[in-house]
Amino acid sequence: MARAARLSGFPEWLPSDRIVEERVIDLLKHVFELNGFGAIHTRAMEPISALAKEGEIDKEVFAVSRLHGEQHDAKNPLGLHFDLTVPFARYVVEHAGHLAFPFKRYQIQPVWRGERPQDGRFREFIQADIDVVGEDSLPDHFEVEVPLVMAAAFDALRELGVPPVRILANDRRLIEGFARGAGLDDIPAVLRSIDKLDKIGEDAVARLLAEQAGADTRQQELCLALARIESPDAGFADEVVALGVSHPLLDEGLASLTRILEAAHRRAPGTVWAQLKIARGLDYYTGAVYETQLVGHEDLGSVASGGRYDALASNGKRTYPGVGMSVGVSRLMSRLVGADRMVAASRPVPTAVLVSVTDEDRRDESDRVAEVLRARGIPTDVAPAAAKFGKQIRYADRRGIPFVWFVDGETGHEVKDIRSGEQQTADPEVWAPAAEDLWPRVERVSAE
Amino acid sequence: MARAARLSGFPEWLPSDRIVEERVIDLLKHVFELNGFGAIHTRAMEPISALAKEGEIDKEVFAVSRLHGEQHDAKNPLGLHFDLTVPFARYVVEHAGHLAFPFKRYQIQPVWRGERPQDGRFREFIQADIDVVGEDSLPDHFEVEVPLVMAAAFDALRELGVPPVRILANDRRLIEGFARGAGLDDIPAVLRSIDKLDKIGEDAVARLLAEQAGADTRQQELCLALARIESPDAGFADEVVALGVSHPLLDEGLASLTRILEAAHRRAPGTVWAQLKIARGLDYYTGAVYETQLVGHEDLGSVASGGRYDALASNGKRTYPGVGMSVGVSRLMSRLVGADRMVAASRPVPTAVLVSVTDEDRRDESDRVAEVLRARGIPTDVAPAAAKFGKQIRYADRRGIPFVWFVDGETGHEVKDIRSGEQQTADPEVWAPAAEDLWPRVERVSAE
Known part of the structure; x- marks a missing residue:
C-alpha cells in the first residue's frame, strides 16, 4: 500500500510497492541494455550556473550549501540536478576523450524540483533516461530508434500489468x-x-x-x-x-x-x-x-518525454548533438500503486521459505537448513524466536511467505505450504518451490 | 578507466566501471534478498533538526533550500542525509503501522557529507545498508546474523575479483x-x-x-x-x-x-x-x-561498518531497537577500479552483436535482424552508418563488441567473431554467442 509521506512531494513506498518499482526499473534497464545502451550514474549536484542556463528553470532548483561551509564554497554554488539531461551533457563534455561516439547511455536516478507538488508531480522523483549523443553530428535514424526503444521498454512493462x-x-x-x-x-x-x-x-x-x-x-x-x-x-x-x-x-x-x-x-x-x-x-x-x-490514463500527463537537441552539450570546439527520452518512473508509479491501484507485488518480502526454530538451543540446525536453501538460490528466512509453531506460521502468513520449514533431527524435514495447508517431507538439498513462488510476483490487480 | 571528476569528492565512473559498480550492487542485493531483506528507498532530504541530533555530525551536513523559496520553507529547513540509518529510523517510525517486525530491510542509495575529500572518502557516495529492527525488543541472535549476511555478500563479490x-x-x-x-x-x-x-x-x-x-x-x-x-x-x-x-x-x-x-x-x-x-x-x-x-587493503579503512542500537528510533510510545551494517560501495569501488586497478569489465557496452548496415536504404533489414536477436535476449546494436565494413568493424572493435553480423538478402546471414576473425553463416532465429560473451564479464585484472 502506498502511503503519503509527511513531507509533501517526496514519495516513499512501502516495501511491497518498492518491489514494484524495482521490477519496473529492472525491466527498463534490461530493454535499454538489449538495445546497446550502457549505464552511467552522475553526481546529484551541478554548479547552479549550469542548472540556471535554461531560462525559467532556475526557480525550481534546490540550492545546496554546507551548513558550516567555508568561504570558497560560495564562489561556485551548487544545486541538485532537476533532470538527467543537463548532468549527462556535462558528463559527455568532461569525459569525451574516453567515450566512443555515437554514445548510447541510460541513467536512472532521482531528480529534484522545487515545484508545488500535485498529482503525479513531485519534488523528488526518479527518472529513467536514454540518450544517443554524437560528436559534431548524429544520424537522423536515431530519432526513430529512441522512441522505438522506449516503446519496447513499455512493452516489457506490460507483463507487470502496466497499460499500453x-x-x-x-x-x-x-x-x-x-x-x-x-x-x-x-x-x-x-x-x-x-x-x-x-x-x-x-x-x-x-x-x-x-x-x-x-x-x-x-x-x-x-x-x-x-x-x-x-x-x-x-x-x-x-x-x-x-x-x-x-x-x-x-x-x-x-x-x-x-x-x-x-x-x-x-x-x-x-x-x-x-x-x-x-x-x-x-x-x-x-x-x-x-x-x-x-492509454486510458491520458490525465496523468506524459510518462516519457524527450526530443532531439543539437546544441545542449558543447565544449567550444566540438558540439554533441543528441536525441533522448526520459521515463517519469515516480509519476508512473504514482498511478500503478496509487489510490486506484493497478499493480501489486504478491508479497512484501523476498522470502519464499521461513525455517521454523524448535528451540533456541537448536537454532543452528535451522540456520544450516536456511544456508543450504539459500545456496540453491531460494530466498529464506529463519524464525526470529522459537515460539509455538502456530505463532511462527503466523509470522510467515503476515509477510506472505508461502512455505514454512520444520526441522527435526528424528523425523526428518517437512515443508508446509501455508496457503493450502499441505505438508510433505522434504530434503533441503533437493526441494524447491514452484517457479512462480520463488520470488515475489508483480501483477495486475484485477478490477472489482 | 576511472577519471577524477572536476568537482573533488564526487566520484563518477566511465561506463565500463559503472558496469563493475552495477554488478557489485546486483550481487549485494541478491544476497540481501536471499537472506530475507526487502528493499526500501527513502527521499534524499530530512529536516536538519533530525540530521543534527547526532552531536558533531551537523558540520558535515549539506543544507538544501529552494533558490526562490517561500517563507514557510525556512521554518523547517532540510538537509541531505549523511547516512541511511537516520532516514531508515524515520521511515520505521512513520510507517510502523504498515510494517511487520522484526523488519529486515536493505537500502542502496547515495549519501552526502560536507567533509574534506581524501582517499576513499567522498562528499557523495553510495552506501548499501542492511538492518533488522524490532518493535520494543530484538533477539540477540540478529547480532550474529547481520555480520554473517554481510560476510556472505562479500563472499559473492569474490567472483568479480574482490578480495576476501x-x-x-x-x-x-x-x-x-x-x-x-x-x-x-x-x-x-x-x-x-x-x-x-x-x-x-x-x-x-x-x-x-x-x-x-x-x-x-x-x-x-x-x-x-x-x-x-x-x-x-x-x-x-x-x-x-x-x-x-x-x-x-x-x-x-x-x-x-x-x-x-x-x-x-x-x-x-x-x-x-x-x-x-x-x-x-x-x-x-x-x-x-x-x-x-x-584483506591486504587494510589501509583503505572499513568497507562495511555498523552495530547494534537500542534507541535510535522511537515515537515516544514504542522504541525500535536494531542492528545493521553499511557497505561503503563507493569506497570499495575506489579501490577496485582506482589507480591500482583490481577489477575490470570485459567491455564498456552491454552489446554482444553489432549488426552492420549495407546501405542506408536497407537499414530496415538490419533493424529486423537486431529485433530478432534482442527478442532472444541477445544485446544487439545496429551500425550508426552504412560505412565501409572495415569502419563498421572498427566501430565494434572500439567498444569491445565481440560479434559483427552481416545481412545479405542473397547470400544469407553471416556472423564474424572479430577477435578470432572466424566468420560463419548464421540464422538470427538460432545463432547465439557463447554464454560468457552474452553480457560484459567483470573479472579480476591479472597482476603484471
Whole structure:
C-alpha cells in the first residue's frame, strides 16, 4: 500500500510497492541494455550556473550549501540536478576523450524540483533516461530508434500489468516553420501557448496567441488547426500542406517527421503517432519532440518525454548533438500503486521459505537448513524466536511467505505450504518451490 | 578507466566501471534478498533538526533550500542525509503501522557529507545498508546474523575479483564496562581516543586518554592492553579477564561478544574476529559494533561498518531497537577500479552483436535482424552508418563488441567473431554467442 509521506512531494513506498518499482526499473534497464545502451550514474549536484542556463528553470532548483561551509564554497554554488539531461551533457563534455561516439547511455536516478507538488508531480522523483549523443553530428535514424526503444521498454512493462502506451511525436522545426510561414515571429511565445492546449483549451490558447505572440484571428486559427492534426502514420503531412502555409523550416520539419512516422509505422505499426500540438516546455530541443500517453490514463500527463537537441552539450570546439527520452518512473508509479491501484507485488518480502526454530538451543540446525536453501538460490528466512509453531506460521502468513520449514533431527524435514495447508517431507538439498513462488510476483490487480 | 571528476569528492565512473559498480550492487542485493531483506528507498532530504541530533555530525551536513523559496520553507529547513540509518529510523517510525517486525530491510542509495575529500572518502557516495529492527525488543541472535549476511555478500563479490574480507567485532558495553571498572567515567572521551589508535598510534592515544578522559598511567595501560586484544574465536574473553578489571557492564559485553564469536565460529569459521579496539565514531550504538577489512587493503579503512542500537528510533510510545551494517560501495569501488586497478569489465557496452548496415536504404533489414536477436535476449546494436565494413568493424572493435553480423538478402546471414576473425553463416532465429560473451564479464585484472 502506498502511503503519503509527511513531507509533501517526496514519495516513499512501502516495501511491497518498492518491489514494484524495482521490477519496473529492472525491466527498463534490461530493454535499454538489449538495445546497446550502457549505464552511467552522475553526481546529484551541478554548479547552479549550469542548472540556471535554461531560462525559467532556475526557480525550481534546490540550492545546496554546507551548513558550516567555508568561504570558497560560495564562489561556485551548487544545486541538485532537476533532470538527467543537463548532468549527462556535462558528463559527455568532461569525459569525451574516453567515450566512443555515437554514445548510447541510460541513467536512472532521482531528480529534484522545487515545484508545488500535485498529482503525479513531485519534488523528488526518479527518472529513467536514454540518450544517443554524437560528436559534431548524429544520424537522423536515431530519432526513430529512441522512441522505438522506449516503446519496447513499455512493452516489457506490460507483463507487470502496466497499460499500453502511445508515443506522440512532433518536430520543433515544423511548428516554428509553420508559425513563421503564417507570419508569427515570437516562436517561444507560440510554443508556450500551444503547450497549454490540453490544460486551458482552444479559446484560451487563441487569446494567449493574440496577447503573447501578437497573432491575429487568421494566425490563431491556423495555429489551432495545426495543433488539431494527428495521425498514426505519415498522413498528417497532407493535412498540414492543406493549410496553405509554407516556409523552408516547415518543409524540413515535415520531411523529418514523415521519415520518423514512416519508419516507425514499418517497424512497429500503431506505436508512434504524429500529434502536432506536442511542443515540450524546455528550450533545448531543435528537432523531433516526444511525449508518451498511458492509454486510458491520458490525465496523468506524459510518462516519457524527450526530443532531439543539437546544441545542449558543447565544449567550444566540438558540439554533441543528441536525441533522448526520459521515463517519469515516480509519476508512473504514482498511478500503478496509487489510490486506484493497478499493480501489486504478491508479497512484501523476498522470502519464499521461513525455517521454523524448535528451540533456541537448536537454532543452528535451522540456520544450516536456511544456508543450504539459500545456496540453491531460494530466498529464506529463519524464525526470529522459537515460539509455538502456530505463532511462527503466523509470522510467515503476515509477510506472505508461502512455505514454512520444520526441522527435526528424528523425523526428518517437512515443508508446509501455508496457503493450502499441505505438508510433505522434504530434503533441503533437493526441494524447491514452484517457479512462480520463488520470488515475489508483480501483477495486475484485477478490477472489482 | 576511472577519471577524477572536476568537482573533488564526487566520484563518477566511465561506463565500463559503472558496469563493475552495477554488478557489485546486483550481487549485494541478491544476497540481501536471499537472506530475507526487502528493499526500501527513502527521499534524499530530512529536516536538519533530525540530521543534527547526532552531536558533531551537523558540520558535515549539506543544507538544501529552494533558490526562490517561500517563507514557510525556512521554518523547517532540510538537509541531505549523511547516512541511511537516520532516514531508515524515520521511515520505521512513520510507517510502523504498515510494517511487520522484526523488519529486515536493505537500502542502496547515495549519501552526502560536507567533509574534506581524501582517499576513499567522498562528499557523495553510495552506501548499501542492511538492518533488522524490532518493535520494543530484538533477539540477540540478529547480532550474529547481520555480520554473517554481510560476510556472505562479500563472499559473492569474490567472483568479480574482490578480495576476501575479515569482519571485526567488539561490544560497546565491553569497552564502557572495562573503562568504568578501571575507574574512568568520561566514556565518550575514552571511545574517541581508542577510535584514533590506527591513525595516531599507542603513545598518542595514551596522551589523549590522559588529557581528555583524565586517565592515569595504569588506566592508560589498561585501555591500551584491552585495545590490543583480538582473536578469531571466543578466546579474547580470557585475555580480558586476565587484565583484572571487573564491572557488571563489562560482564554483559563479554557474554554478548562471546556469544557472537561462538556462533560465527560455528557457522563460518574465520569470518568474524573479535578486535577490541573497534569503537566506531557514532553515538547511537549500544551493543555490538562491527568494521570490515578488505584483506591486504587494510589501509583503505572499513568497507562495511555498523552495530547494534537500542534507541535510535522511537515515537515516544514504542522504541525500535536494531542492528545493521553499511557497505561503503563507493569506497570499495575506489579501490577496485582506482589507480591500482583490481577489477575490470570485459567491455564498456552491454552489446554482444553489432549488426552492420549495407546501405542506408536497407537499414530496415538490419533493424529486423537486431529485433530478432534482442527478442532472444541477445544485446544487439545496429551500425550508426552504412560505412565501409572495415569502419563498421572498427566501430565494434572500439567498444569491445565481440560479434559483427552481416545481412545479405542473397547470400544469407553471416556472423564474424572479430577477435578470432572466424566468420560463419548464421540464422538470427538460432545463432547465439557463447554464454560468457552474452553480457560484459567483470573479472579480476591479472597482476603484471
